[in-house]
Amino acid sequence: MNATVVLEHVTKAHGQMVAVNDVSLSMKSGEFFSILGPSGSGKTTILRMIAGLDVPDSGTIMIQQRVVNADPPHVRPVNMVFQHYALFPHMNVFDNIAFGLRMRPEAGRNIRQAVERMVALVRLDGKSQRFPGQLSGGEQQRVALARALVNRPVVVLLDEPLAALDQQLRQEMQGELKRLQQEVNATFICVTHQQDEALTLSDRIAVMHAGTLLQVGTPQEVYDQPASSTVARFIGLSNSLSGTMTRLENNVCWIEHEAFPTLMARYPSGAAAHGPVTVMVRPERLHISLDVPDKGYDNTLPAVVHHIMFHGNEMAYQFRLRNEAVWTARVPIGETRRAQLAIGQAVYLQWAVHEGLALVP
Amino acid sequence: MRHYSSHVFPLPVSFSFWAAGLFLCLFFLLPLGVVLGVSLASRGLYGGVQWIGTFENYRRLADPMIGVIFVRSILFASLTTLVCAVVGFPLAYMVARASQRWQLVWLTLVMIPFWTNFLVRTYAWVLILRADGLVNSLLLQLGIESEPLPLLFTDLAVGVGLVYGYLPFMVLPLIVAIERIPPQLEEAAYDLYASVGAMFRHVVLPLSKPGFWAGGVLVFIPSLGAFITPYLLGGGQKMMIGTLIQQEFLVSRDWPFGSALSFGLMGTALVLWFVVSRTSLGKDVQ
């Protein structure tokens, strides 16, 4: 167990608002750790406290087994990639990257060499004399990364690193980030509100909401066994229906609802609890049957087509259930048979038992 | 900038535009032309102007006595600008980075002297510095000095008065410039191991340059032509260009020479204005 960064019962309020509420976390050396949450969930505040830009009200922050609560940012072995990069507009790429080394006399004389190696590493060869204003968004992102990495920090903090990039560039940079992290072998702590980004990049994910930590685990764990309906919703389980659990067998539970036939879903939490539960299903896992329900599915819900949206590579359908709840289904455009759906049409939504998840609300 | 190629303006808009243009031509450009014309004419026997063309007035600018006054003025103006920049920066930074509510308070407090009567603000220093003024009374009462110090009518008094008078002209543009620097850049510098001093040296000060340029112009030009300050606090003994011009016009009544002086002053000011606006523009583009 070699934790690089440890947070113990950290709390931080901005005026009246509690941004971070009693959060304990530990990031292992060399791992890619993501903090996932909607804006205002306190994830950026955690990052800033690790960087030393904010001071926790209570609790301790340790970096490499040393309490750093009161240390100013310039003595911490931590560097940050800011949300909008915060490149110095009056310095060229070279000077931006060299800044951290020049600020530390112990960094030695090989600044030019170190910077040039970094420029090559982030594939910006030939652009070191440019100014930030002359670079594209992706290039600025690379400079920001290089500027942090050149200092060989123990921990690299990334604040929504890909938010300012367009879709295509974002996917490219995801791979790039992973490659760089493996190359420099530092702990990366990344804050994001994009679940796919967190799931693809991370070794472990922490999900936050309204200042509290909801769940920590590997992407697989968070994806398969969300600890609560909030987490589930955050990782894409957007369709939900509340009912009462009546039976539990081998992690599969039976749920009753007054308006619908009995439903079956996975119940991973283990604890036997009979009572109110929420069933959640991903939009892309729903099967739509037109006239009669298909036999091959465990669960069937009657619904009416409410809204149809064309998304280029897929169709998104909104359905209204008998209890007025709205569910969404996503269908790849290739399955043309579904395109015949019309608003107002009655259909059956179906899914297999392992696609649904039951959670205690 | 909006650009409507086919924009139709209501008549009153066009009217006031052209009327304003005419007004400025008649009462701003024309008078400057008159200054130029008179500076090339000769002095009448009893004051006034005789329209005999001559460069004599400009030749007289080279007179060592006059040259000394020009050099003094430029020196005073440069020092004033420098001191205003040094003194004004901490205040400007404090205002620019204050929390929203405090910023409003500080900004109001900086704005008020900016628009308050210059003559009166200078006069207040007479009350503080003169022989039976505030400073001397205090010194005598505390027994530090037995005789009042000659504070008024000294170079120091003029310097203090100029800095005091024009400081807001430096602070306001600086506030604007500092506000434009994203606070994230400062955080990035701290994150990259900069100490507070290094952060200011490498990030805030270089990025405040447009503010220093603008403030510098706004302080340098009026202090170069200052008239009230050297008159009230310098006692009119050691002259600056402003006091000299005033004297030529209202005491010696040598209008042509006074005009040549004025033109020298304007030339100096305009050249500096253009040089500086070019430079600061160039910096902005970058």
Add this chain to the structure above:
Amino acid sequence: MRRLPGPIILSGGLVMVFLYFPILVLMGLSLNASTMGVAWKGFSLQWYAKLLGNPAMIEAAVNSLIIAFTSTSLSLLLGIGTAIRLEQQQSRHTSWMMAIIVLPLVIPEILLGVALLMLFVLCQIPLGFGSMIIGHMVFNLPLTVVILRARLRKMDPAWEEAARDLGATPWKVLTCITLPMLRPAIWGAALLSFTVSLDDFVVTFFVAGPGATTLPLKVFSMIKTGITPEVNALSAILVVVSMCCVGLSWIVHQRANAQSSTPSSS
């Protein structure tokens, strides 16, 4: 990180004290019963009473107000249209106007004074109210235009374009959209140019006629003849009046900002 470095706060605070100390000294002394020196001899309003009892002083005050009011109104009359045209159209005329309009604000004031003096004398225009009003307009007009233009610049052109798209004539756009939205800035500009005009000494000093005098001229001539507590009282009045005007225009400005300049931020 909201914390400011200690030395910055300390020196910034000291500079703030430096800005206000002389003004406070002046105000304090104007309330001092003592006729000579700075020693405190008790609170008294006698110097103010003496000013009010002086008909020459009242006349100077009235003159100051007339000149400030007239030059401000005329500057607004010409300045509003000029600012709108400068902001909404770029042409050879407007770029010339831009170059000329800022100059009176940046050249040394004494130059304006002597230039106007010679113009008036050589053209045999009598010095007096007229010359002083014109003199003040030379800096009030540019000031008005600069302030209004700054405001226009912050306004979203989409509002005017929306009005045009909805069928408003240029005249209707002006009276129903542009002017109402510009109103706070117009008040702000009016108050500021009124203050500047009320306070102006240098230009007034050169173009004043023998008949009419203004309060700042009065202050100057009183200082020359000898420092009396009455000068302090008069100066204090001038300071307070400018502070009120500036404060008022500042409030108007803040209100306008609070009302927001772009639809998206409201």
